Each structure stands twice: as structure tokens, then as C-alpha cells.
Amino acid sequence: MMKKILVAGGAGYIGSHICVELLNEGYETVSVDNLYNSSDVSMKRVEEITGKKLKFYRADFLMEDVITDIFEKERPDAVIMCAGYKAVGESVVKPLEYYYNNLTSLMLLCDVMRKTGCKNIIFSSSATVYGDPAEIPITEDCPKGEITNPYGRTKSMIEQILTDIHAADRDFGVILLRYFNPIGAHPSGLIGEDPEGIPNNLVPYIAQVAIGKREAIHVFGNDYDTPDGTGVRDYIHVVDLAKGHVSALRKMEKDGGLNIYNLGTGKGYSVLEVIDAYEKACGKKLKRIIDPRRPGDIACCYCDPAKAKRELNWEARYGIEEMCRDSYNWQMKNPDGYGAFEHAKICFS
Ligand code: UFG
Numbered sequence: 630m631m632k633k634i635l636v637a638g639g640a641g642y643i644g645s646h647i648c649v650e651l652l653n654e655g656y657e658t659v660s661v662d663n664l665y666n667s668s669d670v671s672m673k674r675v676e677e678i679t680g681k682k683l684k685f686y687r688a689d690f691l692m693e694d695v696i697t698d699i700f701e702k703e704r705p706d707a708v709i710m711c712a713g714y715k716a717v718g719e720s721v722v723k724p725l726e727y728y729y730n731n732l733t734s735l736m737l738l739c740d741v742m743r744k745t746g747c748k749n750i751i752f753s754s755s756a757t758v759y760g761d762p763a764e765i766p767i768t769e770d771c772p773k774g775e776i777t778n779p780y781g782r783t784k785s786m787i788e789q790i791l792t793d794i795h796a797a798d799r800d801f802g803v804i805l806l807r808y809f810n811p812i813g814a815h816p817s818g819l820i821g822e823d824p825e826g827i828p829n830n831l832v833p834y835i836a837q838v839a840i841g842k843r844e845a846i847h848v849f850g851n852d853y854d855t856p857d858g859t860g861v862r863d864y865i866h867v868v869d870l871a872k873g874h875v876s877a878l879r880k881m882e883k884d885g886g887l888n889i890y891n892l893g894t895g896k897g898y899s900v901l902e903v904i905d906a907y908e909k910a911c912g913k914k915l916k917r918i919i920d921p922r923r924p925g926d927i928a929c930c931y932c933d934p935a936k937a938k939r940e941l942n943w944e945a946r947y948g949i950e951e952m953c954r955d956s957y958n959w960q961m962k963n964p965d966g967y968g969a970f971e972h973a974k975i976c977f978s
Pocket of ligand 1: 715717755756781808810829830832834848849850859860861900926930
């Protein structure tokens with residue numbers, strides 16, 4: 630039985646929601662985060678939501694000695710790896726930083742894991758590995774496609790590295806979870822997404838327009854080959870996504886191996902449909918401006934979630950209404966996110 634789980638990147642948007650679900654399910658939870666793009670306020674909030682204690686270390690996965698010490702002290706049964714740089718646009722400008730940070734920290738983590746005898750890892754991958762998907766809905770058998778940015782390539786490369794590590798050591802259990810578009814927040818409104826500066830992603834941007842922080846939503850293109858011309862994505866409530874990790878852990882407890890799962894709802898919504906749903910959730914009309922397409926974007930991306938249902942006994946329960954409701958609730962209660970916190974600069978040391 631697995632008892633103790635280490636969440637790498639546990640203070641971030643997805644990591645903090647994973648910590649809540651792990652604690653709710655009775656797992657001892659150790660969160661490790663360098664707070665490069667997150668706040669430790671989220672860690673306090675996780676304890677407030679769950680009424681349980683969480684262990685938190687501020688540490689960087691590039692610092693192998695420090696990470697080794699943590700593993701020797703904590704002896705986790707499994708790692709959920711969601712630490713990494715994640716901004717698509719930034720990765721185009723700073724490719725070396727992205728490859729260096731995301732790949733090196735993953736490799737050092739795996740080295741520490743094997744040295745300390747921890748042989749189970751769940752990795753936060755992304756639907757981005759499918760590129761412009763060869764088939765819709767996307768099953769896990771869909772071939773990986775051409776990816777348009779370094780961020781996405783780090784996800785794909787890490788999938789390959791973990792696959793090769795597993796091939797060399799069959800006892801090293803690996804689950805690759807390919808996230809579709811996580812949005813929303815914990816229904817308590819205590820934890821949620823806190824982007825720095827201008828949000829890159831659709832729903833955090835809409836949320837800031839809804840509370841009057843920004844004037845209008847920019848719709849990136851309305852000439853795609855989709856029913857209303859705007860991009861279609863598989864949005865998934867972050868709480869559902871987090872629960873998917875607990876289901877993956879249970880699978881890992883039963884049988885090791887290498888497994889890949891899509892985590893999405895299987896339903897696609899266009900940009901305009903998401904804005905309409907958000908307007909209902911916040912009870913206001915939101916101004917929208919049609920802009921040109923964003924480079925690198927694809928028309929349509931949604932998954933077939935049947936494999937996760939079949940093998941993990943997991944499926945998304947929340948719909949777009951709850952996603953928008955909980956996003957708005959979080960944004961209203963935390964108009965400035967977790968407040969000013971130090972954003973470390975990307976650097977090598
Ligand atoms: N969009 C807008 N306006 C915005 C932001 C986005 O119209 O201000 C549109 C995009 O063109 C796209 C849709 O809204 O059609 C969703 O865009 P997001 O930026 O929210 O999400 P993406 O699907 O582009 O990217 C997300 C994650 C990536 C991940 C990818 C995998 O942000 O990390 O899904 O599919 F790689």
C-alpha cells in the first residue's frame with residue numbers, strides 16, 4: 630500500500646489541488662516547490678480546506694543534494710511530478726531555459742528516486758504532445774504529432790525519457806497523464822489559478838474581465854474549421870483532474886508498468902461557448918474583440934476519455950457550468966490571486 634506521496638510543484642495551480650485530494654483520501658502528502666511561479670499561501674489554504682497537515686519544502690529540483698536529502702528523510706512511495714516551466718509563448722523566446730529546467734529537473738529527480746528506492750512516478754503531461762491531432766476524439770493510441778513550441782516538446786521528450794527508463798527497469802512504474810485544458814478552482818474559493826501578469830490562457834483572462842480588471846476578451850481567430858469558427862478545447866475542472874491522480878495512484882498500487890491516460894471530459898467547447906457559459910456564471914455581459922489567430926494554435930482538440938474510465942475507474946464529473954462558477958468564485962474572493970509574491974527570475978543557478 631502506498632502511504633506517502635511527494636508532489637513536485639505542489640504549491641502550483643494543479644499541484645495544490647492534487648494535495649487536497651491526496652489528503653482527503655488519507656495519503657501523507659509532501660509538497661516540494663521552489664515557488665518560482667507559485668505562492669506558499671496555497672499550502673496554508675490546502676490545510677484549511679482539508680483540516681489536515683501537509684509537509685512543505687521550498688526546494689528546487691535542480692539541486693540534487695537538497696532533493697536527495699528530502700527523499701532520504703521522507704521516503705515517499707510515489708512521486709507526482711508537476712513541477713516545470715509551462716508558458717508556451719515564453720518557451721519560444723527562452724528555449725534553452727525551458728529545455729534545461731524541465732528536462733534536467735526530471736532527470737535529476739529520476740536519479741534521486743532510483744538512488745533512494747522510490748520507483749513510482751506520475752508525470753503531468755499534456756494534450757500538446759498530440760500536436761494537431763491526427764484523429765478526433767483523441768485516444769491514447771493517436772500518434773504523437775508535430776509540436777509547435779519548446780514547452781510542448783519538453784513534455785513529449787520527458788514522456789520518452791520515462792518510457793526508456795521503464796524499458797530498462799520494469800520495476801520503475803510510470804503513468805503519463807495527458808491533461809487537456811484544466812480550468813476552474815476548488816469550490817471553496819481558497820485555491821485557484823494565479824497567473825503572473827497578463828494571463829496567457831483563455832479562462833484566467835475571462836475571469837479578470839469578469840471582475841473588471843481587464844476590459845475585453847480577445848478571441849484569437851474566428852475563421853477556424855469549427856462550428857462557430859473559434860477554437861474548440863476539452864476543458865476539465867481542476868478538481869476532477871486532481872482526482873484523476875488519486876485514481877492513477879491506485880492503479881499504480883495494483884500494477885506497475887507504463888501507462889498513458891488522457892484526462893479530459895471528452896466534450897469540446899468553443900471559445901465563444903466558454904464566454905457564454907462564463908457570462909451565465911457571473912451574471913454579466915463580457916466584452917469581446919475578435920483578433921487574428923494566435924500562432925501555433927490548432928482548431929480543435931478533445932479527447933476520448935474511455936481508457937481512463939475503463940482502467941482507472943475515473944471520469945470527470947463537473948461540467949462547464951461548475952468550471953466557470955468555481956473560476957469566478959475564486960477570482961471574486963482573490964482578485965489579486967495569492968497577493969504579491971516573489972517571482973524568481975528564470976536562471977541557471
Ligand atoms: N484563446 C483566446 N483568447 C485568449 C486565450 C486563448 O481566444 O486570450 C483561445 C485559444 O486560441 C484557444 C482556446 O482559447 O482556441 C484555449 O486557449 P488556452 O491558451 O486557454 O489553452 P491552449 O489549448 O492553447 O493550451 C493549453 C495549455 C497548454 C497545453 C495545451 C495542450 O495552456 O499548456 O493546452 O492542449 F499545452
